[in-house]
Amino acid sequence: MRENDCLQLMHLVAMAPTRNSDESDASMRERLVNSLSQSFPGSALSKALSCMSAEDSECDDDMKDPLSSSCFAELRLDKVDIEDDDELTSLSWLQDNDLLKNIKPSDVDDDDDSQKENDNNHRDGNHFNPTHPPHVPYNPQKHIHSKPPYSFSCLIFMAVEDSPHKKLPVKDIYSWILNHFPYFQNAPTGWKNSVRHNLSLNKCFKKVDKDRGQSIGKGSLWCIDPDYRPNLLQALRKTPYHPYHQLQMLANPQPTQQYHYVPNGMRPMPLTPRFGPNTISPHRDIQDVAHTLVSLKGLGNRGSPARSSDGEDYASNSYRMRLKRKQMQLKTDFVKRRHTEPIVVTEVPSDDHTYSLTNFANIGSPASSIDEEYDFGEEDDNFSEECSDMSDWDSDMDEVDGDIPNKHTKVTPHKNIHNSNMAKITSRKRKEMEEEEQKKIVEGADALLNLAGIMTNSSSLKSNRSHS
DNA sequence: TCGTGAGTAAACAATA
């Protein structure tokens, strides 16, 4: 399964609008496995799901856990309908991508081996080692003694982006981190200092001028500098165990360089190799992806619902409804923009989020204040662009010669080197291949979604057709 | 070895 497939699969999961309430879990599972086997014959994902579906299967433990025991026991998704209300002000890109679902408070009673890693492998003699072991997928709710594999800038970024208005006071940033990463509840107090230090020093973060009459107590609100947002996204994508990362891992099983194309004379850049210290086993990886796909729908959360600083329950129906509306909008934007927006390409970490003084981003039109540049209250078009970017690594191949300026995108100025292999493939043949793969992806996604109790448009159509 | 990013600690000023 290619990277693009995974991303689209993930995208489709996020798009799933309704739930199939008529079908039993067993039959759904069977259907899923059959469909996946056809769609991705011999794929590891198919195998993993196969193991998940067979309660008494002979799959090894590594494959069974934790999906079969935790997530699917929690497959409960309230049927939601699309409302007329178009307000989506509290949505952030993370919620729209559902990426935060993966690090929301969740079940903590499974994944024994992870817990063991937590208990055993982190003690070096009398010294407590908070570094997360490289071979265990990180779960912030389980590995409460492991330091999150996210940098402070990523944590802050997630916190701010997870807020309804994409701006938070320091106090709420602390809270968000504490809520989502219990590790910090017992961590040495210096981490707050580090957060503040990061806010001050990292130019990705900006203070928002207080509105008159606004009483948020001491201090200012902090937001993400939109010019650097793509860089933070890129940094987050490179983070191990991020859902996106997992999908990318799955998509790139060989440690060979993969290239994608960027417009306007840029050379194809290798995707970041994912076989560093945090490499995990293929089986585990597949399982994580499947886990992620389920988590993406927020189905595995058993803990207390997370709330925004405005008190909004992220798990509430109204929130989900608005989320789905946003996703529909996102889908439209995705189609519209997929061939027009360059993606963020950075080769060095400093391009992701940097303390250095070089400000590439200010080339564009300057704004007098953050508020002018960053439309907190309205639906964020830029968000859609980034989602498109994140989900469509390959789609720019046809746009190599395009010249599309985008002030929110940093592209590394390198020479354009066409991949000779790709040049050999005619556009028509490629289209055919893409269509074929797209078909398979949709089938696989349908099956997966149905297993999770979610009915997609296409499966709904199929179902109707078969009934009639 | 060197440059850079990241984390940590600390000092200090400003502010609610």
Next chain:
DNA sequence: ATATTGTTTACTCACG
């Protein structure tokens, strides 16, 4: 007066 917030400096460590 106190706690919190924001800024700055210095240092260490890891990594390429």
